[in-house]
Amino acid sequence: MAQYLLKNAAILTMDADFTLYEDGYLAVEGNSIQEIGPTAQLEESRFAGYTVLDCRGKIITPGMINTHSHLSMMVFRSLADDVPDRLKRYLFPLERTAMTREMAVAGANYAFAELLLGGVTTVYDAYYFEDDIAREAEKAGIRGVLSETVLCNPSPSAKEPYGGIPYTREFVKKWKGHPRITPAVNCHAIYTNDTAHLQECHRIARENSIIFCMHVAEMGYEQADCLRDHGMTPVAYLDSIGVLDNRFLAAHSINLEENDLDIYEKRGVKVSYNAGSNAKGAKGVAPIKKMRERGITVSLGTDGPMSGNTIDILTQLPLVGKVQKLFNHDRSLFPAKEIFEMATIGGAKALGLDGITGSLEVGKRADLVIFETDSVNMNPIYDYYSVIVYSANPSNVESVFVDGELVVENRRLLTIDLKEARSRMLAYRDEIAAIARELDKAVL
Ligand SMILES: [Zn+2]
Missing domain, CATH: 3.20.20.140 (Metal-dependent hydrolases)
Structure with a gap:
């Protein structure tokens, strides 16, 4: 069973109170969020055997x-x-x-x-x-x-x-x-x-x-x-x-x-x-x-x-x-x-899935994103929501968990071979372009 401990991160939970931990931790056990709170209250000895990710300087949000x-x-x-x-x-x-x-x-x-x-x-x-x-x-x-x-x-x-x-x-x-x-x-x-x-x-x-x-x-x-x-x-x-x-x-x-x-x-x-x-x-x-x-x-x-x-x-x-x-x-x-x-x-x-996803709360599925803040567009940070909404872009997404599984790690997809996926799709490009040319002619 997957067990992760993410610590020292800014965590935007998106729960009903918009709880935000400036320096927080989040534990994942199996497919669910086991614990979440301020890092100051983390008793790390209780998480022996967990894969620990030090997320200092990073922002964690729901997927x-x-x-x-x-x-x-x-x-x-x-x-x-x-x-x-x-x-x-x-x-x-x-x-x-x-x-x-x-x-x-x-x-x-x-x-x-x-x-x-x-x-x-x-x-x-x-x-x-x-x-x-x-x-x-x-x-x-x-x-x-x-x-x-x-x-x-x-x-x-x-x-x-x-x-x-x-x-x-x-x-x-x-x-x-x-x-x-x-x-x-x-x-x-x-x-x-x-x-x-x-x-x-x-x-x-x-x-x-x-x-x-x-x-x-x-x-x-x-x-x-x-x-x-x-x-x-x-x-x-x-x-x-x-x-x-x-x-x-x-x-x-x-x-x-x-x-x-x-x-x-x-x-x-x-x-x-x-x-x-x-x-x-x-x-x-x-x-x-x-x-x-x-x-x-x-x-x-x-x-x-x-x-x-x-x-x-x-x-x-x-x-x-x-x-x-x-x-x-x-x-x-x-x-x-x-x-x-x-x-x-x-x-x-x-989508009728608010019982299991959409916010970072104990018991919900661990669907979450870790944003890096080293990139030039991500500083300074006075308001985390503003940074995510108006400054961030997909290249700032560092790692992603779905259902407790790490699917993107340090910008690398773990579940899909991107090169293979691209060539599989591009194999249709010429055929589609030829049909599009005919459609162009049809209206001229
Ligand atoms: Zn549509």
Whole structure:
């Protein structure tokens, strides 16, 4: 059984009181946090046989949580970044013509490397071939909430429309109860699913007490078509068909009216705020100030690598602060501490995992990050939260534990051969570039 003693570190616990130890220790036994406190109270003799890490000058935080991504899209990253209507013009055709099981696995495998090296210990993924992705996540040592995408069109993993539903049933049965992999249900959006299938997916989520995630109130046409077809906003429509509850995770949630916020609050809906993807897609600013004032859980996501490019959460943190301060014309809003809360315990709440991760507390799983502070961007430190939110980047992540296992040690991945993962993914580059050239021609 793994036993570690981390001492002499600044520890940001992100517990309900935001307890911060300027000079603290943390003991890991098996997959859990056994003890945490000020180093002055450490009785080191009680930890004989433990691997001791002297973390002087380092900062320990909970592992970060990315609550919205489509990891296998990694293989398409940097294509069509500036193309309008990228989803229908590029992404759907690329997936239709190119995406295979092997490609999805290669993309996800590389993505897991990037996530862990960036200090993300839990990720939510919605894509295709999720059974294979789950096996990769298992090997990578990351915590995953994973779901097969359901939509009305044939998909890379299903020839039949809505083939994601039988896939999801099998997937949930197979992975439920796994210590690190949690199955979930995903419908792509209201414009790619009809009412009956949305309700069927909600039933699967309810019967299994698992998360049901969708893209909600993200697109302009989604809003307009829903008003035309149903006479109400997407959120009001989803509520009218009975699929919103406290296990519903709404990604994006940009175009919300007051009544939509009322519904989120009443139903206990959780939100994944995708600051970078929303901004790059010129979609708008999600009203997360209003959400938080109503007590709605807001977490952070990156969206797929073709939308937000990077998938670590550290890169999102300054964006959250800057976009929201600018949007609300108020510098005092969203102090760094609150932004980091959304990145950690907020993410755990959104995924229904706050009982086991998201904060550093005795009994919770040891999912944590050790930041170095030797790099030029990390000094001076007056406010630890500010340093993490506005100064740190993934290269400052030194070591990472997931479920008590050391998965990144001194910036070296222990669970994935990065060189091998890269060449496996890049093997598809020429084929994808050729398809993209054809797509370019199609619109000229
Ligand atoms: Zn998405």
